[in-house]
Amino acid sequence: MRFIHTADLHLDSPFLGLTSMPKLLWERVHSSTFTAFRKVVDEAINLKVDFVLISGDIYDRDQQSIAAIEFFIKQCERLNQAHIPVYLLYGNHDYQIVQDTGRLPMNVHVFGNRVMTTTLTLSNHDTVAISGFSYDQRWIKEDQVKKYPLKRNETWHIGMLHGATRQSQGNRYAPFAIDELIAKNYDYWALGHIHKHQILNEKPPIIYSGNPQGRHKNEAGQHGYYLVESQGNKLVPQFKPVAEIEWTSLTVNALPTNDLAEMERSLSQTIDGKLKKAPFQLVELTIANIEQLSPTIQHLLANGDVLEHLQDQNADNGKWWVYDLLLQPQDSLPSMTDLDEQYWQQAAKEVFTLANVAELTKSLAKDTDLAAKLTSLDLQQLKQATTQLLRRED
Template sequence: MKFIHTADLHLDSPFLGLQDAPEQLCQSIQQSTFTSFERIVTDAIKLGIDFMCIAGDIFDRDQRSIAAENFFVKQCERLKAADIDVYLSYGNHDYQTITTTTHILPANVHVFGNEIETKQLTLKDGTTVAISGFSYANRWIEDDKAVDFPVKSSVDWQIGMLHGALTGLKNPHDNYAPFTVQELLAKNYDYWALGHIHKRQIIHENPVIAYSGNTQGRHRNEAGPKGYYLVSEQNQQLQPEFHETAPIDWQTQTIKLDQESSAADLVSNINHQMEEQIAQKKLTLVSLELTGATLLAPQLITQIDNGSILTRLQSQIMTVNKIQFWPYEIKIKLDEMRPDFASLDQQYWDKAAQNVFTTENVTDLAEKLFSYSFIEEQFSQPEILTSLQQSVSLALQTNQNQEEQQDEDSTDPN
């Protein structure tokens, strides 16, 4: 037996932080979630899998676009032609009340209802399989749904599909069908196909309890290979093997600077180092971190901070026929650009930074200002806090450099 475990397709999802990208690039980016799933379907047909499990968030929002829905139907019809069934549940992004008339999917697609149910199938070789799952009726589910899953029945293999978050941690995912590993193990299933968390990870090995992650990273914190798990029988266990399908990757690249005399030299240096560092097998969206920034003149630091250098670099890249990488931000690494305060000021800065830039403070602010869960998720990550602190440090250093330059100009007799 072999099947595909995937989740979090987020078809037609918006991408964050790419408002100034050229049109040809925007089209590729906007199409990437579709491209990734189309590749998954192509692999499914080539590999001759028995069935596919999609654990929630097929669409990015409950009011899905007609284009996204038509695309998904077409891909399911490709699977039907290959005699491959699809078992899916809707998650917190594409939640809906499930009735017999709520979907227009082909007959090979089996949708789990809003209450936990089990669907059984018999493979061509006589192997019996049971799959248990449910779909979200609302955006949030605070109840522990795992306790209501049935224990394994008298079948050869039983699979659980759960779009939810591991509980026991104080995190912004507690509103999404929280569960514990112990609860899942108590059901004696052979495999748990999880969705909702976009980072691919195996949280238990025997039996496997796994998040397949999303199929295409949509912003800087969803970097790295994205795709699906091919799950097959090995030594009387179900084992996942990752296959990459995402057409676009996000990377952070560190660029080491030498002494530069002009903005043009700086842009040329950055572009040259990017070409050397980035493997151009797929379109790569790049966050640049500059080290050695203390060698730069204050006016160049200001141009980096206000986006002028980034705009100039992007304009240069747009002159090539096919864009292989696209820098969407430039930052100065804090290790190389620390505010040079007087000792008393430095003492107060260090203390204030320690007290202000905490997960609790920033998450609390996000909860008050924003209603969308993805914003809260982003601000709960440690690297975001580090980035915020670096930005504040850079702003302070830039202001200090400007003030010092003004003082020098005012005292210069010439």
């Protein structure tokens, strides 16, 4: 058996905040959620998978654009022509009352608003049970896992769930505990809602596929789907990247020069050297040790002239584009004896994550407006502010 697990397509995401981007590049970025899912479908057809699972948030909003709906129907029809079934559920972003499949092709099976199980038989006569449900409202605070049946006589049983692990409070997205998923004795849990691909448990695999395309700087790194294949009596997942673009952050040391053109060339060459891989990279660039630069160049950096020049010069390079430029003084790191910057940067990377920020501030996020602000929080600025606080004398 071989299948694809994907989720959180967020078709038609607005990609706010990229107003200075050239038109052709903007069109590429704006269409990237579509392009990423098209690649998933391409690979499903090329690999001749038995079925495709989509665990919620197909669309970015509960009111979908005509373009997004038409695109999704077309991709499902491509899978239909290849005789590949699709099993999907709706999440908190595209929640809806499921009454029928509407215009979706016959190969698409939509889970209703209560937990249900469907079964298919593969060409080798293995039977596969798939259980899941669709959101009918933005928030589902009740644990739904207790409504999922135990595995019975099927060869394989797969659970689909759009939700988040249970916290001490603020459980609005079908909260669950890993232990209760394991207790169902399923062979695989295909999770959606968290946009970073991750394995919560290995036996059985309990996996967030993440979204196929990162939508902002806090969704940096690789994005894609999981290809899952049977090996004996177990299912083995393998992550496959498909993102059209990636968000990345780079820090470079200021070149000790008073020549603006030379500095800009150096920045471009440094970025080229660090970003040798595909796909196209949207870069948040931090220039460290800016005290080495003349006051004039520091001023040009601060007022956005250098960023504008970098954007103009590299709009058509096909590899990367700087969307933001930050300045980091030499003393922005904590003044600790023999502090190794490499270790500090690695520790900071692990500490300053959306998950950690959400955990620390969850008591403040009792309304949706504040929760949305926390989601789009500038982690780089938070990191810099924290390092400044660490330097203060007692």
